[in-house]
Every structure is written in structure tokens, then in C-alpha cells.
Amino acid sequence: MDISDERKTDGGQDKVNARYRLDDFIGRSPKMLAVYKVVAKAAESRATVLIQGETGTGKELIAQAIHYNGPRASSPFLAVDCSTFNEGLLESELFGYVQAAFTGAVEDKKGIFEEADGGTIFLDEIGDIAVPLQAMLLRVLQEHEIRRVGSFESIKVDVRIIAATSKNLENLIQNGTFRSDLYYRLSVINIVLPPLRERKEDILPLAEYFLRKYSAEAEKTVTRLSPQAMELMLRYSWPGNIRELENAIERAVTMTSNSLILPEDIPPSLQEEMVTESSAVDKPMTIEEMQRNYIRQVLNNMKGNKKNAAKKLGIDRKNIYRMLQKRNSSQSD
Numbered sequence: 001m002d003i004s005d006e007r008k009t010d011g012g013q014d015k016v017n018a019r020y021r022l023d024d025f026i027g028r029s030p031k032m033l034a035v036y037k038v039v040a041k042a043a044e045s046r047a048t049v050l051i052q053g054e055t056g057t058g059k060e061l062i063a064q065a066i067h068y069n070g071p072r073a074s075s076p077f078l079a080v081d082c083s084t085f086n087e088g089l090l091e092s093e094l095f096g097y098v099q100a101a102f103t104g105a106v107e108d109k110k111g112i113f114e115e116a117d118g119g120t121i122f123l124d125e126i127g128d129i130a131v132p133l134q135a136m137l138l139r140v141l142q143e144h145e146i147r148r149v150g151s152f153e154s155i156k157v158d159v160r161i162i163a164a165t166s167k168n169l170e171n172l173i174q175n176g177t178f179r180s181d182l183y184y185r186l187s188v189i190n191i192v193l194p195p196l197r198e199r200k201e202d203i204l205p206l207a208e209y210f211l212r213k214y215s216a217e218a219e220k221t222v223t224r225l226s227p228q229a230m231e232l233m234l235r236y237s238w239p240g241n242i243r244e245l246e247n248a249i250e251r252a253v254t255m256t257s258n259s260l261i262l263p264e265d266i267p268p269s270l271q272e273e274m275v276t277e278s279s280a281v282d283k284p285m286t287i288e289e290m291q292r293n294y295i296r297q298v299l300n301n302m303k304g305n306k307k308n309a310a311k312k313l314g315i316d317r318k319n320i321y322r323m324l325q326k327r328n329s330s331q332s333d
């Protein structure tokens with residue numbers, strides 16, 4: 001991939017693609033503003049960064065922002081998903097190998113560390129790497145040199161590492177599957193991306209952003225979400241975070257045949273959760289409870305005047321006292 005093609009030069013001043021410019025990131029919740037501050041600082045340095053966050057929270061985008069906003073922007077950014085390789089394959093992917101190191105190694109091959117020299121490696125799902133490989137990685141971080149599989153020769157590399165995980169590394173350390181020394185070495189700068197349900201104020205701006213994006217792609221003029229669709233989006237828990245929101249909007253844009261997104265255009269999973277949620281929270285009211293609510297409402301309207309409320313309700317004043325007392329006794333049990 002030729003990364004330089006991706007970047008635009010803005011009058012020779014701004015080398016960063018708009019996609020990675022922090023000012024253009026969607027989401028202005030306090031939690032994300034705090035994240036952007038750390039990202040800006042991290043971009044200037046070459047310190048190792050650990051990004052923790054649930055699936056779809058934007059870990060890779062943040063890693064790219066750190067790379068493309070810093071001095072390494074014109075060098076490679078290479079991503080490796082550690083969860084997709086077994087131990088042996090990951091080792092040769094990262095460090096390369098020499099001819100005849102193993103069956104099938106017909107010639108010398110550079111690994112990602114050599115390919116990314118001068119740039120950044122993004123080690124995704126770092127919690128999935130095997131313990132022996134963790135030891136090798138620790139050595140690379142300390143010595144800034146690698147050894148290809150099957151070779152004793154050390155090769156100097158200048159690579160910045162950004163690691164990410166959707167697993168809780170502290171738990172992995174507890175059960176002995178992640179080295180604590182590697183954890184400390186990786187988390188010189190620690191970024192925790194909050195799930196979408198903890199920054200609900202970002203949901204609608206993100207939804208509108210994806211609405212613009214996908215309606216432009218589909219050459220449709222879908223301009224807005226109906227209030228009911230907005231409410232569905234705000235009440236949903238978004239276990240798949242921004243990626244799930246993006247997919248939901250893409251689907252809605254495909255489904256709709258007018259300029260407004262309606263609840264029925266939204267994936268059924270959002271609506272199902274609403275049903276289970278509301279039936280769990282709102283138990284059906286008894287007639288007594290409804291009566292009490294109504295009396296309370298009328299009393300409020302009459303500014304607490306029980307005589308006027310009784311008149312309005314068409315019942316005896318004593319009955320109001322009785323019913324409100326009932327309310328108090330049922331509240332205390």
C-alpha cells in the first residue's frame with residue numbers, strides 16, 4: 001500500500017489527511033476530548049502507546065491519528081492483527097526469516113518490523129500473542145533490534161509501536177497469559193476508548209456524519225433521522241459501538257425510500273432491545289397505582305389544594321387523604 005497517496009498536501013502546510021485530523025474527528029463528549037488531548041501529545045513523541053477499548057470503539061483510527069499527526073507521517077504505518085496468526089506464523093510475519101529457516105522458506109524475507117523501519121507498527125489484539133512471543137517483543141522494545149527466524153544476526157530497527165486490545169490485559173496478567181513487564185513497557189501512554197453507551201452525546205453527531213457519508217455514496221438525499229429513530233438510537237446500548245452504528249446507518253440509508261430515516265429502517269436488533277428493556281423496567285401498573293398517579297397529577301395542577309382537587313376529581317376530600325396514605329404505605333414497603 002502506498003500510504004503517501006492517501007495524504008493530501010494542503011498548500012504544502014498540512015500533511016495530514018483530513019480523516020486523521022483531530023479537529024475533524026466526530027464526537028465532542030468530555031471523554032473523547034480528553035482522549036484527543038492525549039493523542040495530540042502521543043503524536044509528538046515516539047513513546048509506545050497502548051489503546052484499550054471494546055470492539056468498534058475506534059482503536060485503529062486513533063492509532064492512525066497518532067501516526068499521521070506526528071513526525072513519522074511520511075513513513076509507513078503497518079497494522080498486524082495478532083489474533084489472526086498462530087505463534088509461529090506471527091513470529092515470521094513480525095521478524096521475517098532467512099532461507100531454509102523452516103520448510104517452505106525458499107528465500108530470505110523481511111518481516112513487518114523491517115518493512116516499517118522509520119514508521120509505526122500497529123499491533124492489534126496484543127492480548128492474543130503467545131507468551132514466548134511476548135518475550136521476543138519485550139526484547140525488541142528494549143534493544144530496538146530484531147532477529148529474523150533462523151538467524152543469529154541482529155538487525156537495528158527504528159519502529160514506533162502502538163498496541164491495541166479489546167481484552168482486559170490486567171485480567172490476562174492475573175491468570176498468567178500476559179507478561180506484566182511487557183504490559184508496563186507497552187503502556188507508556190495508555191488510552192482507554194470509552195464505549196458509545198458511556199458517551200451518548202456522541203451518538204447523534206456520529207449518526208449524522210454516517211448519514212451524510214452513506215447517502216452521498218448511494219447518491220441518495222437522505223437528510224435526517226425522524227425523532228422516533230433518534231430516540232431508538234439514543235436508547236440502544238451499542239455493544240458493537242461505532243462500527244455497529246455505522247452499519248446501522250448504512251442499512252437505513254439503503255432501506256429508506258425518502259429523505260427521512262424512520263424507526264422501521266433501523267435494524268430490528270435495536271428495536272428488540274427496546275422491547276425487552278422497557279418491559280423489564282416498566283412493570284405494568286396496577287389500577288391503584290394509576291389512580292394514585294392521576295390524583296397526584298390533579299393535586300399538582302391545583303397547586304396542592306386538596307379541596308379543589310377533590311372537586312375536580314368528583315370524590316370526597318377524605319378519599320383523597322385515604323388514597324394518598326395508601327400511596328405512602330405502599331411506598332414504604
Ligand SMILES: Nc1ncnc2c1ncn2[C@@H]1O[C@H](COP(=O)(O)OP(=O)(O)OP(=O)(O)O)[C@@H](O)[C@H]1O
Nearest residue numbers: 025026027054055056057058059060061062242243
Ligand atoms: N470518531 C470517529 N468518527 C468517525 N468515524 C469513526 C470514529 N471512530 C471510529 N470511527 C469508524 O468506526 C469504525 C470502527 O473503528 P475502528 O476500526 O478504528 O475500531 P476498532 O476499535 O479498531 O474496532 P475493532 O475492535 O472492531 O477492530 C471505522 O469505520 C472507523 O472509521
Ligand SMILES: [Mg+2]
Nearest residue numbers: 056059060124
Ligand atoms: Mg480494529
